[in-house]
Amino acid sequence: MFDPVLFTLMAAGLLLAAWSGLWAYLRRPVNTVQWWWGAVLTGLLTVQSVVAWVRLIGPASVPETVTFIAYSAGVLIPLPVGLWMARLERTRWGSVALASTAVVVAVMLLRLWQLWRAGSA
Template identity: 35%
Template structure:
């Protein structure tokens, strides 16, 4: 897996987390632009999954493929579920959910790098 792409995903997720954190501090609900930001992060995650799939298909190996793909799939489903919850809950807690999801994506990126390098 390419480290620059992983860093890009982590930075984008951190930016989304900061934006959601600001809304938590201001006691505001998630707005549509934040969900578009989450969609951008999700798009980067899809690209990352495709790149990882191509690398594994062309002979690159990872220590634990099942664990690796588990983390990839988990990162792909977290933001859509958070967006659904944020859309349904129109209070400050929608921002908290988006913040938690974005921070989880950052930590999953760190773990993906660790699993890839073993």
């Protein structure tokens, strides 16, 4: 985990959550920019997790390896679900779904950071 990257991704997640949350409040469905924002974020999260796994195979180690791997894999799940729901549900409720999954991702990233920090990089 590279702190600046992780926190940038977390901020991107929170921004997406705030934006689609506002969209839900305004009774709007998820728009194209928001959708791609989520998609690109998912891609970047995937890269980050893969890099972390490679480093774990190498010199890096974390105290709770199983938990860390579960979180770094699990953090990739919510956004695709939210994006799929945003496509399926073209109402404000799709925005609610995307916003809440983005919040979950941000929280999981925080937990990932804590787990990584506890180890030796």
